[in-house]
Amino acid sequence: MRVFFAFCIFFTAFISGFCGVPPMENLYITDIAGIINEPDRELISEMLRAFEKKTGIHTAVLTVNSISDYGSYLWISDFASDVFDTWGVGNRKYDNGILLVVAVKDRTVNFHMGSAFRGAFSRDLREITEKYMLAFFSVGEVSRGIYEGLRELVRRISSRSAAPDIRKFLPFVLAALLLIMSAFTIRYLRDLIKNKGRLKHADENSLSSKDASEFGRAGIAGF
Amino acid sequence: MNPEELFREEDKLAIQSAIDSAEASAVGIIRLHVEKTAGRDIMKRLRDVFNSYGMRDSTFNNNVLIYVAVRDKKVAVFADDGFVSAVNDTFLQDTAEGIAEGFKLGEYGNAVVGAVRSIAAEMSRHFPKENLKKDILSGVSF
Numbered sequence: 492m493r494v495f496f497a498f499c500i501f502f503t504a505f506i507s508g509f510c511g512v513p514p515m516e517n518l519y520i521t522d523i524a525g526i527i528n529e530p531d532r533e534l535i536s537e538m539l540r541a542f543e544k545k546t547g548i549h550t551a552v553l554t555v556n557s558i559s560d561y562g563s564y565l566w567i568s569d570f571a572s573d574v575f576d577t578w579g580v581g582n583r584k585y586d587n588g589i590l591l592v593v594a595v596k597d598r599t600v601n602f603h604m605g606s607a608f609r610g611a612f613s614r615d616l617r618e619i620t621e622k623y624m625l626a627f628f629s630v631g632e633v634s635r636g637i638y639e640g641l642r643e644l645v646r647r648i649s650s651r652s653a654a655p656d657i658r659k660f661l662p663f664v665l666a667a668l669l670l671i672m673s674a675f676t677i678r679y680l681r682d683l684i685k686n687k688g689r690l691k692h693a694d695e696n697s698l699s700s701k702d703a704s705e706f707g708r709a710g711i712a713g714f
Numbered sequence: 715m716n717p718e719e720l721f722r723e724e725d726k727l728a729i730q731s732a733i734d735s736a737e738a739s740a741v742g743i744i745r746l747h748v749e750k751t752a753g754r755d756i757m758k759r760l761r762d763v764f765n766s767y768g769m770r771d772s773t774f775n776n777n778v779l780i781y782v783a784v785r786d787k788k789v790a791v792f793a794d795d796g797f798v799s800a801v802n803d804t805f806l807q808d809t810a811e812g813i814a815e816g817f818k819l820g821e822y823g824n825a826v827v828g829a830v831r832s833i834a835a836e837m838s839r840h841f842p843k844e845n846l847k848k849d850i851l852s853g854v855s856f
Contacts, residue, residue, distance in 0.1 A: 704761065705761075706761065706770070706775075706794060706795055707760075707761065707764065707792055707793055707794045707795055707798065708792070708793060708795075708798045708806060709756075709757065709760050709781075709790045709791060709792040709793070709806060709810070710790065710791045710805075710806030710807035710808065710809060710810035710811070711756060711788060711789070711790040711807075711810055712788070712789055712790075712807070712810040712811040712813065712814035713787050713788055713789075713814060714787050714788075714789055714813075714814040714815075714817035714818050
């Protein structure tokens with residue numbers, strides 16, 4: 492009986508050791524397979540941080556050697572889905588996260604996107620995977636492929652959900668307003684100084700000299 | 715002297731007929747306006763009177779106003795741009811001075827009639843009635 496319990500405990504530990512998903516190492520990049528080189532890591536982190544700040548979409552990258560290290564997964568999509576749910580990628584309320592899983596030994600790639608996207612980018616994802624990622628993967632540049640693929644995805648999502656953010660332009664608008672106002676103020680002050688405070692008088696003069704109602708001519712004589 | 719007392723009845727008739735014959739031969743309007751004073755700015759007053767007679771924006775912009783301010787002892791001949799550019803540079807001044815000379819002699823009616831005649835002469839020379847017909851007809855092509 493004791494042996495059975497011990498076996499059970501050992502077995503569960505064994506199973507759970509292999510089952511379950513790898514822990515999240517970093518908000519953006521969890522490079523278990525160790526294939527992302529340092530420059531690319533910087534680039535990707537920076538890009539994804541900026542992307543999240545701009546759109547509120549959290550994107551995470553996970554590289555593993557093989558999905559079979561984490562249980563009896565047949566499909567990478569199932570694995571990605573489990574990782575996605577366990578990690579809680581994206582905003583829980585909107586479910587708008589994106590997870591990229593690269594399994595190096597399996598030579599497979601999968602994007603898992605939150606339900607907020609409703610499959611809107613499925614065609615893009617296939618295209619990005621084939622044209623941008625696998626092209627680099629096939630020549631051994633996995634790190635570069637991940638970066639290029641993510642960059643393209645970020646670009647496409649940004650351009651499609653490009654609702655111009657007023658907060659981004661607010662400084663420019665304010666600056667322009669300030670500029671116009673100061674221009675008017677300067678003109679006003681200049682006129683004021685030039686005419687020694689007789690602004691109204693100056694206006695009357697400048698108006699009458701350009702008035703369209705000035706027409707005709709007269710000969711005038713006294714008697 | 716009041717503006718009403720400036721011209722006798724026969725003077726008014728003579729001026730009226732002079733203006734009538736001028737307007738019969740030329741495209742343009744001539745008006746005589748007599749009042750007490752022109753105020754501070756006589757040019758502004760002239761334009762206002764000109765406008766009040768509806769003489770502005772005519773076909774050739776060539777209408778002419780003869781103006782007398784009795785208390786100011788001033789006489790003016792005011793013409794729109796079309797007339798000004800058609801006639802001699804000194805014409806308006808000469809005509810105004812001509813009227814003033816007559817007024818000094820007390821020849822109020824004759825002075826104005828003379829001015830109307832010389833204006834009419836210029837008007838019918840530069841803006842004869844046929845011109846208008848030609849202008850209107852030239853717009854129709856068939």
